[in-house]
Amino acid sequence: MKSAVVQLPGLNRDRDMIAALTKISGKAPITIWQTETAIPDDVDLIVIPGGFSYGDYLRCGAIAARMPVLQAIKEKAEKGVKVLGVCNGFQILVEAGMLPGVLMRNTSLRFVCKDVKLEVINADTDFTRAYAKGQIIRCPVAHHDGNYFVDEETLAGMEDRGEIIFRYAEGTNPNGSLSDIAGVINSRGNVLGMMPHPENLIEAAHGGNDGRGIFASALEVIAA
Amino acid sequence: MTISNSIAITPELVASHGLKPDEYQRILDLIGREPSFTELGIFSAMWNEHCSYKSSKKWLRTLPTKGPRVIQGPGENAGVVDIDDGDVVVFKMESHNHPSYIEPYQGAATGVGGILRDVFTMGARPIAAMNALRFGAPDHPKTKHLVSGVVAGVGGYGNSFGVPTVGGEVEFDERYNGNILVNAFAAGLAKSDAIFLSEAKGVGLPVVYLGAKTGRDGVGGATMASAEFDESIEEKRPTVQVGDPFTEKCLLEACLELMQTGAVIAIQDMGAAGLTCSAVEMGAKGDLGIELNLDQVPVREERMTAYEMMLSESQERMLMVLQPEKEEEAKAIFVKWGLDFAIVGKTTDDLRFRVLHQGDEVANLPIKDLGDQAPEYDRPWTETKGRAPLPASEVAAPSDYNEALLKLVGSPNQASRRWVWEQYDTLIQGNSLQRPGGDAGVVRVEGHPSKGLAFSSDVTPRYVEADPFEGGKQAVAECWRNIVATGAEPLAATDNLNFGNPEKPEIMGQLVGAIKGIGEACKALDFPIVSGNVSLYNETNGVAILPTPTIAGVGLLPDWQKMAKIGSAQQDDKLIMIGSDGSHLGSSIYLRDICDSIEGPPPEVDLAAERRNGKFVRSVIRGGQVTACHDISSGGLAITLAEMAMASGKGAHISLSEQRGPAHALLFGEDQARYVVAVPADLADFVQASAEGAGVPFRPLGTVNGDRLVIDDLIDLPVVDLANAHESWFPGFMA
Numbered sequence A: 001m002k003s004a005v006v007q008l009p010g011l012n013r014d015r016d017m018i019a020a021l022t023k024i025s026g027k028a029p030i031t032i033w034q035t036e037t038a039i040p041d042d043v044d045l046i047v048i049p050g051g052f053s054y055g056d057y058l059r060c061g062a063i064a065a066r067m068p069v070l071q072a073i074k075e076k077a078e079k080g081v082k083v084l085g086v087c088n089g090f091q092i093l094v095e096a097g098m099l100p101g102v103l104m105r106n107t108s109l110r111f112v113c114k115d116v117k118l119e120v121i122n123a124d125t126d127f128t129r130a131y132a133k134g135q136i137i138r139c140p141v142a143h144h145d146g147n148y149f150v151d152e153e154t155l156a157g158m159e160d161r162g163e164i165i166f167r168y169a170e171g172t173n174p175n176g177s178l179s180d181i182a183g184v185i186n187s188r189g190n191v192l193g194m195m196p197h198p199e200n201l202i203e204a205a206h207g208g209n210d211g212r213g214i215f216a217s218a219l220e221v222i223a224a
Numbered sequence B: 001m002t003i004s005n006s007i008a009i010t011p012e013l014v015a016s017h018g019l020k021p022d023e024y025q026r027i028l029d030l031i032g033r034e035p036s037f038t039e040l041g042i043f044s045a046m047w048n049e050h051c052s053y054k055s056s057k058k059w060l061r062t063l064p065t066k067g068p069r070v071i072q073g074p075g076e077n078a079g080v081v082d083i084d085d086g087d088v089v090v091f092k093m094e095s096h097n098h099p100s101y102i103e104p105y106q107g108a109a110t111g112v113g114g115i116l117r118d119v120f121t122m123g124a125r126p127i128a129a130m131n132a133l134r135f136g137a138p139d140h141p142k143t144k145h146l147v148s149g150v151v152a153g154v155g156g157y158g159n160s161f162g163v164p165t166v167g168g169e170v171e172f173d174e175r176y177n178g179n180i181l182v183n184a185f186a187a188g189l190a191k192s193d194a195i196f197l198s199e200a201k202g203v204g205l206p207v208v209y210l211g212a213k214t215g216r217d218g219v220g221g222a223t224m225a226s227a228e229f230d231e232s233i234e235e236k237r238p239t240v241q242v243g244d245p246f247t248e249k250c251l252l253e254a255c256l257e258l259m260q261t262g263a264v265i266a267i268q269d270m271g272a273a274g275l276t277c278s279a280v281e282m283g284a285k286g287d288l289g290i291e292l293n294l295d296q297v298p299v300r301e302e303r304m305t306a307y308e309m310m311l312s313e314s315q316e317r318m319l320m321v322l323q324p325e326k327e328e329e330a331k332a333i334f335v336k337w338g339l340d341f342a343i344v345g346k347t348t349d350d351l352r353f354r355v356l357h358q359g360d361e362v363a364n365l366p367i368k369d370l371g372d373q374a375p376e377y378d379r380p381w382t383e384t385k386g387r388a389p390l391p392a393s394e395v396a397a398p399s400d401y402n403e404a405l406l407k408l409v410g411s412p413n414q415a416s417r418r419w420v421w422e423q424y425d426t427l428i429q430g431n432s433l434q435r436p437g438g439d440a441g442v443v444r445v446e447g448h449p450s451k452g453l454a455f456s457s458d459v460t461p462r463y464v465e466a467d468p469f470e471g472g473k474q475a476v477a478e479c480w481r482n483i484v485a486t487g488a489e490p491l492a493a494t495d496n497l498n499f500g501n502p503e504k505p506e507i508m509g510q511l512v513g514a515i516k517g518i519g520e521a522c523k524a525l526d527f528p529i530v531s532g533n534v535s536l537y538n539e540t541n542g543v544a545i546l547p548t549p550t551i552a553g554v555g556l557l558p559d560w561q562k563m564a565k566i567g568s569a570q571q572d573d574k575l576i577m578i579g580s581d582g583s584h585l586g587s588s589i590y591l592r593d594i595c596d597s598i599e600g601p602p603p604e605v606d607l608a609a610e611r612r613n614g615k616f617v618r619s620v621i622r623g624g625q626v627t628a629c630h631d632i633s634s635g636g637l638a639i640t641l642a643e644m645a646m647a648s649g650k651g652a653h654i655s656l657s658e659q660r661g662p663a664h665a666l667l668f669g670e671d672q673a674r675y676v677v678a679v680p681a682d683l684a685d686f687v688q689a690s691a692e693g694a695g696v697p698f699r700p701l702g703t704v705n706g707d708r709l710v711i712d713d714l715i716d717l718p719v720v721d722l723a724n725a726h727e728s729w730f731p732g733f734m735a
Helices: A014-025 A068-078 A088-095 A152-160 A212-218 B011-016 B021-031 B037-047 B097-102 B104-120 B143-161 B231-239 B245-259 B274-285 B306-311 B324-336 B401-409 B461-466 B468-484 B505-524 B589-594 B607-622 B636-648 B663-668 B681-693 B719-734
Strands: A003-007 A030-033 A045-048 A082-086 A102-104 A112-120 A136-143 A147-149 A164-169 A181-185 A191-194 B070-072 B079-082 B087-095 B125-135 B165-172 B181-191 B206-211 B264-269 B289-293 B317-322 B340-348 B352-357 B360-366 B432-434 B441-444 B452-458 B489-498 B529-535 B548-557 B574-578 B628-631 B652-654 B675-679 B698-704 B708-711 B715-718
Touching: A003 A014, A014 A212, A045 A068, A045 A088, A068 A082, A082 A088, A082 A212, A088 A102, A088 A191, A112 A181, A147 A181, A164 A191, B011 B021, B021 B037, B021 B360, B037 B274, B037 B306, B037 B352, B037 B360, B079 B489, B079 B529, B087 B104, B087 B489, B087 B548, B097 B104, B097 B143, B097 B181, B104 B125, B104 B143, B104 B181, B104 B245, B104 B264, B125 B143, B125 B245, B125 B441, B125 B452, B125 B548, B143 B165, B143 B181, B143 B245, B143 B719, B165 B441, B165 B452, B181 B452, B181 B489, B181 B548, B206 B245, B206 B274, B206 B324, B245 B264, B245 B324, B264 B274, B274 B289, B274 B306, B274 B317, B274 B352, B306 B352, B306 B360, B317 B324, B317 B340, B324 B340, B401 B589, B401 B636, B401 B663, B401 B715, B401 B719, B452 B468, B461 B468, B461 B505, B461 B548, B468 B489, B468 B505, B468 B548, B468 B607, B468 B628, B489 B505, B505 B548, B505 B607, B574 B607, B574 B636, B574 B681, B589 B636, B589 B663, B607 B675, B607 B681, B628 B636, B636 B652, B636 B663, B636 B675, B636 B708, B636 B719, B675 B681, B681 B698, B708 B719, B715 B719
Parallel strands: A003 A030, A003 A045, A045 A082, A082 A191, B087 B529, B125 B165, B289 B352, B489 B529, B652 B708
Antiparallel strands: A102 A147, A112 A136, A112 A164, A164 A181, A181 A191, B070 B079, B079 B087, B087 B181, B125 B181, B206 B317, B206 B340, B264 B317, B289 B340, B352 B360, B432 B441, B441 B452, B452 B548, B489 B548, B574 B675, B574 B698, B628 B675, B652 B698, B708 B715
């Protein structure tokens, strides 16, 4: 498995993501800069990390979604390459039309950084295989705009097809997301977007490793 | 069309630049002619209190600044301290008080931006931030607005830049009604052989402008920050800068890349007084002149005058002296990050600061006199009168201890700050080992298997007001103690001295007393001051703030797996108090919040006891004998026990039977040099015997168990009730 981390000006959890992928797979990911239009053929997992790409000045993720590198990522996704977008990465995937819905400002109107609980709604995906359906995991969030919204009809379809992957559990919804949605996948099952930061909960120093399963699944290095 | 540089220099114009008649006379004597308008602005920028430290320098020199681990003390952008293995920690604290009152979001945001730049200018990647915030009374009409704006501004900048905020302070007191305090701390990691300084070297070398473009924001900011406030404050809004954390993040990455190329001879960030201060400092430190050509400065507004360009405090800018053969390589990095890179001048050998604009020489001044030889004052001062002793027997005991404790944990100054720190990214970079809410923030050192760094920021302004000397000592001791409580060895500190108008002898007396106390404590605890900042004139309509010398310190943990936390006590652990029985209620929280009085002297700090007790606590933590630790400070033993119980969610049964003195003094006394440790039951005898052997006073307190905090027959409260009181005040206040 070969992974790649996208680096855009203003993204700031790229180093966290590189560290997580390296620690879990034993291999450092390659990095892809904003101007690159060709992603190497042997890359199996592309990760768009969190941060504030281009300052989030127009709308979170909006400018990034229009950069050439996103076109290249889209083409890869269409060929079945796995794409994971975390936090700003999720916002970018939504803005790029690679995932349904929008991420609005938190209902508190404030940035929020805290631990929340997530319920694994669908464990039968390339990103969640390491978990059990219905399992409750701990995960930190850190965002200002994580309030997921999608129209009723689309939501019903997504639920039917098992495209809701994570829900905030036990009353820990930090942002007012519709139906407690924390993470969604595309219909093909190879593009996952999520607001929480699994890369910040993968080792003892983080106080737990509940986030590890997402990378272990996607990198196909599932431990028992 | 530009504003003429030949505006008549009238006494009113001089006064509006914050220059006193004798200072203006000094300018005339120095240059032998009337200054041009731009030159007047440059003098105003360099000789104001904020940039020149003219009132405090004499006293700052008395502080201990050296130590075996100190690589760089005060005088550079930040202090540098050795943390072994070729690693260094680079840190500083700086105030942004005046701008944050005028425009809370941008004032606080650019305060964070400025201190981050100070750290990465030296070649360090920022790894931790803290903020010491002080606001007026909660019921003052402006307080909520200021809290909301400042916290959002701190978070807005730090979160976007990508540095974890690991600690800080938030306090309320009516004495900050007209002048809030925003003290921002940042620390970064670098290698000891790759530290970058501001001292220019070499004649005829290019001076390069880096980062964002220059606009009209912040013109005269440093001068504004060196004056008191009055009713005209709203007119000062244009002197506040506007921050752009996105550009700063790009500037960080570009600077760190640039530094690896070997292109940088000297580098200085543009903070207070922007282009003027950075150019003068680089030249004056290197005994070189600087010539700037303003026609080359990247600007974002049309028709900017030389005066405006020289005094603009636009953010996210740097100035550097470049190795000329590396120009293309250096430029490519800045182009990649979408930042400006422009050669705007050169170093010269004539010790003059020359500024050219549109074919005219608009300034030609002696650089040393602007910079390191700026005026210095020995201002008259009067010692603060000591207060009469206040024995505990003269302080009323509470009629209901449960009620008193609940009131204290839920009071504006003791309540949980969760509402604040949940707006800060405390996790980014993936190295946060202790987040806000404990004694100190702790981050691990990336790339090292076991090392960690602990950070704490402290001061008790009511003590400093009562006795500046003891209060100064206490600020240092508490910071040192908080670091020790994690198991770390305190290495060095930075000071941020916030006071009123130094032209008043009683205010100057507070400053002098506090610095003397800080110096004494730093010497006794081997805790040198390696960087700092002074903020004076924190007064509105003649009313000064409480004297607030904030101390922020850094400690080293050789093995973070053996660190102690506030909330990690286990069922059946024994609780032991390290230090003497509580006795001192003067200037205490109990006296202020329960008895509605602010009399009495502050607790005395016995520095030898502080050192001895701290050394012991660190040794038992590192020996793996401690499951949890918390220091005893404001609110005394009762608050410490309540905080440990709330953090762990576990109750305790405590007996004071072995302690001597009135119960309210034992529980709420704020005597110094004290801690509570939790140890596994089978190690309690061993730890107590070790304390005895080390000559450290201790008292067994009781056992961790159940879900209630029970202290003899005085206190019996469910932990959940304490937590509800503790957690509900802040959200309720801000709702």
